[in-house]
Amino acid sequence: MLRTLRALGLAVVLAAGMTVATAPSAGADSLTPVGGGSGIIFRLSPTPEAPQSYYICTLTAVGRDATGNLVGLTNAHCFIDDKGNKLVGEKVYLDSSPAGTAAAPAPIPDSRPDLKTGSIGTVTHVSTPNNLLNTGPKGLDYAVIDLDESRVAPTTTVGSVTITSVGAPPANGTRMCEQDHRTGLTCGIKLGTNGIWFNHLISTDGGDSGAPVVNGQTLVGNAFGAQHSSPILSIIDEMNANGGVGAGFHLAS
Template identity: 80%
Template sequence: MLRALGLAVLLAATTIAAAPSASAVTRTAVGGGTGIIFRLKPTPETPTSYYICTLTAVGRDSAGNLVGLTNAHCFIDEQGNKLVGERVYRDTSPAGTAFSPAPIADSRPDLETGAIGTVTYVSTPNNLLNSGPKGLDYAVIKLDESRVAPTSTVGQVTITSIGAPPANGTRMCKEGHRTGLTCGKKLGTNGIWFTHLIWTDGGDSGSPVVSGQTLVGNAWGAQHSSPILSIIDAMNTQGGVGAGFHLAT
């Protein structure tokens, strides 16, 4: 599978202060474009390795759960295991730009807020560069509403609606934690995905791709994205957390 944008990091040992008591936790804004960090080893407080990606969107399902979406390949380990149950944190490092990407070594979990959610479903990854089954490459995260609140604006992107990818040649943009806002024209389609000239880098996996303020897809690298309407259809068919997904208000 293509893993270039869901980035694994190994670090020298670093000490991070422990999280405060639950009574001190405040709700943190998260939305499409928020950086996330997970697979923190050996512990979230003293990680020597971790992975980073970006949320595609935050919404609610038909059961009222607050739900975050990102890429599936973020939560598939080296043996191909899908990491359902993985706890996810917000990345506290400032978002970067295309000319000054966020330093990978600066990524750290938001221990004050604590884990913002748990992975409940991992789809088939894209497998663009191998012979594996081709998937929409999305993951579903059930968010902890006692810790986070949805926001429609992250960085320079505001998401107010969901729709289909625009016509070829239309300018679209993505907001990723690693490289911030980058834009480029839609090129066409490649099987179940659409293609474009939007720049992405490691850590941008899952970035929302928008046309104006309309969310049209999730970015996963090699100038490819999966249509958000196809992802929503797949979640509805799958059932459970994420089914009936719509933007949070």
């Protein structure tokens, strides 16, 4: 198996002969819950039904915009290809593999699209990525996903984290936590700021990109790797300035 790590959004190429197992999901009379911390899978090649390669990341939050659209947020770099193209229009699926823990991360090869639920939404905006480790322009590294309400419903709780509000990062030295699909709940203190981002001692692993960083039940940022995050209030301000899907974002209950 070949694995390529790109700022903790993980690309996976499957060995020949591996197939997708159809995952259990919500019945026809109910919707599949999604929220900050839900695992997502996308860029499934050649098809979602028989992928030989894919990418995995984690949702930051689910909310509504000013026009009532149900939207999800994650990292921008998840949807930028090796040539720098922003993959607006990409279809997104839930990762049907069970979430892991810090002691026992969810195995990357187990990631599969939830085909019973089907595509949960479409990417409508990809911001400037963080470019923390190169000389490119520095961005807030977020992507907006227009979610399909005929398939999914918002939840405030995923794993060990419940998100009820958004706010600014806390004072340096404050303990914060992150809910990842791969590594579950991880925690560490806020260290300080680095330009437009804040940094912390919260560990992340491949596929955890986009995970919500919380202070109690307050969402304060999105994790993008190298123990950095973008402030959620800065992301909301930029979405409002851009207009379109995501503008006027507020948490869905």
